[in-house]
Amino acid sequence: MIEFLFLFFAAIAVGAAVNVLAQKHVLYSALSLILMLTAMSALFVLLEAEFLAVINVIVYAGAIMVLFVFVIMLLNLPRDENGDRLRWLKFVGIPMGVFFLLLIGRTLWTAAGGEPAQPRITGSAAVIGSSLFTDYVLPFELTSLLILIALIGAVVFAKKDL
Amino acid sequence: MIAYFASPEFAVLLAKMIIILGGVLGALAYTSLVERRVIAFVQMRPGPNRVGPFGLLQPIADGLKFLFKEQTVPANANILLYYLAPIAAMIPALLSFSVIPFGPDLIIADLDVSLLFIFAVTSLGVYGIVLGGWSSNSKYPLMGAMRSSAQMLSYELSLTLSVVGVLMIANTVSLSQIVTSQQGYWFGVVPRWNIFVQPIAFLVYLISGIAETNRLPFDLAESEQELVAGWHTEYSGMKFAMFMLAEYANMVTVSALATILFFGGWSGPVFGPQWLQMALPTAWFLLKIAAFMLLYIVLRATVPRFRYDQLMRFGWKFLLPASLANILFTSFLAALS
Amino acid sequence: MIPLNWYLLLGASLFLIGVIGFFVKHNIIALLLSVEIMLSAVNLTFVAFSSQRGEISGQVFVFFVLVVAAAEAAVGLALVIAIFRNRESLNVDRSNLLRW
Numbered sequence: 001m002i003e004f005l006f007l008f009f010a011a012i013a014v015g016a017a018v019n020v021l022a023q024k025h026v027l028y029s030a031l032s033l034i035l036m037l038t039a040m041s042a043l044f045v046l047l048e049a050e051f052l053a054v055i056n057v058i059v060y061a062g063a064i065m066v067l068f069v070f071v072i073m074l075l076n077l078p079r080d081e082n083g084d085r086l087r088w089l090k091f092v093g094i095p096m097g098v099f100f101l102l103l104i105g106r107t108l109w110t111a112a113g114g115e116p117a118q119p120r121i122t123g124s125a126a127v128i129g130s131s132l133f134t135d136y137v138l139p140f141e142l143t144s145l146l147i148l149i150a151l152i153g154a155v156v157f158a159k160k161d162l
Numbered sequence: 163m164i165a166y167f168a169s170p171e172f173a174v175l176l177a178k179m180i181i182i183l184g185g186v187l188g189a190l191a192y193t194s195l196v197e198r199r200v201i202a203f204v205q206m207r208p209g210p211n212r213v214g215p216f217g218l219l220q221p222i223a224d225g226l227k228f229l230f231k232e233q234t235v236p237a238n239a240n241i242l243l244y245y246l247a248p249i250a251a252m253i254p255a256l257l258s259f260s261v262i263p264f265g266p267d268l269i270i271a272d273l274d275v276s277l278l279f280i281f282a283v284t285s286l287g288v289y290g291i292v293l294g295g296w297s298s299n300s301k302y303p304l305m306g307a308m309r310s311s312a313q314m315l316s317y318e319l320s321l322t323l324s325v326v327g328v329l330m331i332a333n334t335v336s337l338s339q340i341v342t343s344q345q346g347y348w349f350g351v352v353p354r355w356n357i358f359v360q361p362i363a364f365l366v367y368l369i370s371g372i373a374e375t376n377r378l379p380f381d382l383a384e385s386e387q388e389l390v391a392g393w394h395t396e397y398s399g400m401k402f403a404m405f406m407l408a409e410y411a412n413m414v415t416v417s418a419l420a421t422i423l424f425f426g427g428w429s430g431p432v433f434g435p436q437w438l439q440m441a442l443p444t445a446w447f448l449l450k451i452a453a454f455m456l457l458y459i460v461l462r463a464t465v466p467r468f469r470y471d472q473l474m475r476f477g478w479k480f481l482l483p484a485s486l487a488n489i490l491f492t493s494f495l496a497a498l499s
Numbered sequence: 500m501i502p503l504n505w506y507l508l509l510g511a512s513l514f515l516i517g518v519i520g521f522f523v524k525h526n527i528i529a530l531l532l533s534v535e536i537m538l539s540a541v542n543l544t545f546v547a548f549s550s551q552r553g554e555i556s557g558q559v560f561v562f563f564v565l566v567v568a569a570a571e572a573a574v575g576l577a578l579v580i581a582i583f584r585n586r587e588s589l590n591v592d593r594s595n596l597l598r599w
Contacts, residue, residue: 001166006501010509017516017536026528033532034289040539043509046501047550052558054278056542059565062285064535064572066292066315071576072528073296073308075583090523097519101512108507123549123558124274125335131555132562143566150570157577160584 006046013039026077030068037061049123178270186259190410191221197459204463224403231399236298239396243297248397248404251290254283255411262418263338265428265444276337277329280419281322284374287412288314294405295393307393309470310376310383316474317380320481321370327363327492328356328423341427357424360492364424366485371416373477375409378462382470417454418447425450506547513540527582527589531575538568 016036020029037060044053121127132140166172195210195217202209210217235244261276263269273279288311295307329335332343346354357364373380384393394405421427430446432439468476513536520533542561549557579589586593 002501006505010505013509014512014516017513020529020532020536021516021520021524026526026532029529029532033535036536037539040543043506043543044546047506047546049546049550049558049561050273050275051278052546052561054275054282055562055565057282058278058285059569060535060539062282062288063315064569066288066311067572067576068528068532069289069292070308070311071579073292073304075580075589077526077589093519093522097515101515104511105508108511109504111504121550121553121555122274123546123555125278127555128558128562131559135556136559139563143563146570147566150573154573154577157574158580 002046006043009039009042009046012036013043027069027072030065030072033068034061034065037065047123048120051123051125051128175270178268182259182264182268182270183256186256186411186414187407190407190414191225193410193414193455194224194406195220196455197462200456200459201463204460228400228403233399233401234396236300236396239299240297243293245401247290247294247297248401248408249290250293251287251408252404252411254287254290255408255415257283258415259411261337262415263341263422263427264447265440268444269338272338273336275335277325277335277340277419277423280337280415281318284412284415285318287408290405290408291393294397298393298396300396303393303395306383306395310393313376313380313383313473313477314374316477317370317373317481320366320477320485321374323482323485323489324363324366324370325423326485326489327360330489330492330496331356331359337422337427341422341429344426345429353426353429355424355426360424360488362484363488363492364420366481366488367423368420370477370481371420372458372461373473375412375416377409377413377458379465379467380473382467382473413455413458414451417451417458420454421447421450503547503551507544510540510544510547513537513543525591527579527591528576530591531572531579535568535572538564 013036016032016039019032020036023029023032037056041053041056041061044050044056198220199209199211199217210220213219213223235241258280260270261273261279263272291314292307292311295303295305295310298304328340332340334340334343344354344356348354352358376383394402397405428443428447430443432442434442517533517535517537517540520536521530524530524533542564545557545561545564549555582594583589
């Protein structure tokens with residue numbers, strides 16, 4: 001049962017990611033990325049990281065992607081014009097990428113992962129919160145500073161006249 | 163895997179799903195009738211009372227009308243997104259009912275993070291509006307959609323932050339555990355509801371919830387006087403009905419969360435024989451939700467609407483600092499005690 | 500139970516799709532989307548290892564990756580708006596004034 005669920009959500013994630021590249025209009029790419037993010041949240045739930053799964057949807061699919069969709073709609077782009085990027089790039093790049101994936105995949109597949117550690121942890125809010133506020137409190141405070149800088153930077157860049 | 167589908171626990175789950183979803187969908191259809199009657203009562207006119215006794219068959223007549231209407235698609239509209247938008251609005255609206263505890267055992271999925279699940283699902287509800295407005299290829303829907311989604315994003319912040327005080331008191335993110343933490347009485351007579359310890363959070367939550375669902379006084383994005391009908395101008399027939407149902411479902415979700423977080427959910431005096439004791443918690447819960455829906459409808463009938471810049475200023479400069487101050491104050495008191 | 504190497508393989512393929520997208524697409528917003536795909540693949544790998552080893556640090560790190568992705572998306576999109584305002588085109592090959 002759980003293997004069936006994993007294969008189902010993995011297929012959706014890979015299919016949506018390939019669709020991001022295959023679409024000509026960038027709005028369809030953004031919507032495919034939203035689908036991929038919800039499939040990733042389902043995979044997180046399968047790994048018992050339920051808090052991260054809902055945070056992934058709230059922050060990534062519900063806020064960052066809305067920002068992307070807004071900007072795409074406000075800029076009102078036409079369908080993609082064919083640019084100057086070399087035409088043969090995708091005919092060489094994709095086979096090379098697949099070859100590279102086979103190379104890495106063979107190593108990953110045969111690597112011995114070892115037994116899963118006992119006891120199993122569940123990524124609930126309490127466990128993540130206690131670790132975030134005791135062991136990792138300095139990076140936590142620094143990320144708040146990072147968000148403040150990004151906020152000021154985004155407002156300054158997008159203004160018409162300073 | 164097949165063995166699970168034949169087991170009795172799956173049959174119980176299926177029965178719960180049918181009861182909850184069937185009840186919710188029926189209640190949504192009749193909410194439209196109740197809204198029209200109450201608004202008419204406030205405006206001193208009868209309202210729909212011709213179709214069936216007291217107009218009780220009016221939602222059925224409306225449903226048949228929606229089914230038979232002509233499906234028009236605006237010229238140069240983006241067909242895929244135009245048909246996808248009502249579905250994208252309806253799915254998150256109905257998905258939040260799967261984690262709401264309607265009774266001590268009447269819950270479809272008792273997640274450990276059910277409150278965050280509801281927030282995640284409502285934040286996905288923005289896409290239905292944005293796609294519906296943009297794909298209609300017309301200026302009023304686009305303006306309405308942009309305004310509405312900016313409003314929803316802004317008020318989502320104060321909505322999420324205002325419940326943090328309740329989470330600190332209850333020490334859990336699971337909705338069913340928040341309800342069970344509000345059982346019992348203080349001094350034997352005052353129920354242990356969170357409204358008595360977090361009044362400011364309740365007010366901020368209610369106002370943000372009304373703004374999230376685009377209802378008066380925050381419905382500038384779909385007002386008739388300004389934007390014809392906002393983002394659903396170009397929609398007719400069953401697609402429009404789906405948008406309306408999604409809006410009512412969001413209203414019921416906000417009301418249900420308000421009762422669960424601040425008014426004790428399904429807790430209330432339980433008495434009588436065995437079958438009555440099983441049905442009474444759900445009855446109390448539905449009664450409290452009905453009170454909140456009545457508040458929504460009376461607000462719509464009486465209050466004028468905000469202008470858009472007043473709306474945004476209110477959300478960012480008043481509600482957000484108020485919810486942050488509430489978190490600070492509550493954490494201070496919780497650390498002291 | 501799902502073996503760990505299934506998750507690692509899935510993470511590697513998603514990362515690869517992101518890298519290919521970054522090299523092939525010429526729309527700036529599509530480049531940003533490919534970066535988001537790469538970050539999601541890394542998140543999946545972190546969570547898979549955290550579940551395997553029984554430590555919570557992997558999931559805490561995913562938290563930080565999410566914050567960085569949010570900040571980078573916001574600033575990146577503001578830059579895209581500024582570039583579009585100046586050049587009327589989002590083709591990344593039109594912004595090559597500093598090239599040798």
